[in-house]
Amino acid sequence: MALADPALPDFKDCIDATQPNKTFINCCPPAASGIMDYVPSATTVNTRIPAQSVGSDYYNKYMEAIQTMKNLSPSDPRNFRQQANVHCAYCDGGYNQLGSPKLFYEVHNSWLFFPWHRWYLYFFEKICQKLINDDTFTLPFWNWDASQGMQIPYIYTSSVISPLYNCFRNPDHLPPSVIDLDWSYGDKPEDPSTQIKWNLSTMYTQMITQSKTQTDFFGKAYRAGDDITTLDGAGQIEQTPHNNVHSWTGTAFDQSNLIDMGALYSAARDPIFYAHHANVDRMWTIWLNKLGGSNFTDPDWLNAYFIFYNEEANPVRVRVKDCLDLTNLGYQYEDVPIPWLDVSV
Numbered sequence: 001m002a003l004a005d006p007a008l009p010d011f012k013d014c015i016d017a018t019q020p021n022k023t024f025i026n027c028c029p030p031a032a033s034g035i036m037d038y039v040p041s042a043t044t045v046n047t048r049i050p051a052q053s054v055g056s057d058y059y060n061k062y063m064e065a066i067q068t069m070k071n072l073s074p075s076d077p078r079n080f081r082q083q084a085n086v087h088c089a090y091c092d093g094g095y096n097q098l099g100s101p102k103l104f105y106e107v108h109n110s111w112l113f114f115p116w117h118r119w120y121l122y123f124f125e126k127i128c129q130k131l132i133n134d135d136t137f138t139l140p141f142w143n144w145d146a147s148q149g150m151q152i153p154y155i156y157t158s159s160v161i162s163p164l165y166n167c168f169r170n171p172d173h174l175p176p177s178v179i180d181l182d183w184s185y186g187d188k189p190e191d192p193s194t195q196i197k198w199n200l201s202t203m204y205t206q207m208i209t210q211s212k213t214q215t216d217f218f219g220k221a222y223r224a225g226d227d228i229t230t231l232d233g234a235g236q237i238e239q240t241p242h243n244n245v246h247s248w249t250g251t252a253f254d255q256s257n258l259i260d261m262g263a264l265y266s267a268a269r270d271p272i273f274y275a276h277h278a279n280v281d282r283m284w285t286i287w288l289n290k291l292g293g294s295n296f297t298d299p300d301w302l303n304a305y306f307i308f309y310n311e312e313a314n315p316v317r318v319r320v321k322d323c324l325d326l327t328n329l330g331y332q333y334e335d336v337p338i339p340w341l342d343v344s345v
C-alpha cells in the first residue's frame with residue numbers, strides 16, 4: 001500500500017457549496033492565479049486581548065477595520081462578505097479533494113480544524129491591520145471560559161448601528177444571558193451562578209479529562225482519499241464548547257438552521273465568529289503550554305496546506321507546520337486567569 005498523503009483542497013475548481021436546507025450557494029472566492037508560498041514576516045508579537053475588557057480606543061479601531069472591510073468592493077477577496085465566504089467554501093463542499101474529485105474537502109471534523117482556523121484568523125487580522133494602517137492591531141478573543149466572558153461581549157451588541165452588530169443572533173441569548181457552553185437546542189437557562197459552575201466544569205472535562213491524547217484534542221487524522229462524511233473525526237474542543245457556542249449564539253429558524261453563527265455556511269458573516277475562534281485558538285496554546293499537550297509530528301498533518309488571500313489580496317499557500325510557532329505569526333494571547341484549571345475553585 002502506498003503511503004498516505006495529506007488531504008488537500010482542489011483550489012482551482014471551486015463549486016457551489018450546499019446549505020443545511022440542501023439548496024446551493026456560491027461562496028467561491030475570486031479566481032486566483034500566481035499562488036505564492038507563505039514566508040513568515042513578523043517582526044513583533046502583538047497581544048490578542050479579551051473582548052470583555054477592551055477600551056474605547058480599541059473598540060473604535062476595531063469598528064473602523066470591520067467597516068472598511070465591509071466597504072471594499074464585493075469582488076475584492078478581502079471584502080467582509082468574501083472573507084465569510086472563505087469559511088463557507090472550505091466547509092460546505094466548495095472544494096473537492098485534490099486528486100479525488102468525488103470526495104469533498106472539509107476543514108471541520110478532523111485534525112485540520114485547529115490549524116485551518118488559526119490561518120483563517122491570521123489573514124483576517126492581517127487584512128484588518130492593513131485596512132486601518134496599524135500593524136499592531138489584533139483581534140479580540142471571546143473569553144467564554146472565564147466568568148467575566150460568559151456573555152456575548154458588549155462590543156458586538158451595540159444597538160446603535162455598528163459594523164460588529166449582527167441581527168441573526170438568538171434574542172434570548174443577548175446580555176445579560178449567561179452562555180451555556182454545553183448548550184443544545186431547546187435547553188432552558190439555569191440561574192447564572194449555577195451555569196457558570198457548569199461551564200467551568202465543562203471546560204475542565206473537555207480540556208483535561210477528555211483531552212488526554214493528540215487525537216482527543218485535535219481530532220482524527222484526515223488524509224488524501226478519506227471520506228470526511230464518515231470520518232466522525234472532531235476533537236473534544238471542536239465538539240464542545242466550539243459547536244455549542246456557535247448554536248447558542250445563532251438564531252434558530254428551525255432546529256437545523258441556526259443562522260448566522262449556527263450554520264457553517266453563514267457563521268463567519270457574524271463578526272463575533274472571529275472572537276469565538278480566537279478563544280478556540282487560545283485553547284490550543286493552553287493545551288500545549290499549561291496542560292502538557294504536544295502537536296502531531298505526522299507529516300500528513302504538518303504538510304497539509306490551505307490557500308488564503310492575504311492582506312494585499314494575493315493568494316498564498318500556507319502549511320500546517322508554518323502555524324505552529326506563534327512568534328512567526330506575530331501574535332500571542334494575553335495571559336488572563338484560567339479559572340477551570342482547578343475546577344474546585
Ligand code: C2O
Nearest residue numbers: 087091108242246
Ligand atoms: Cu469553521 Cu467555528 O467553525
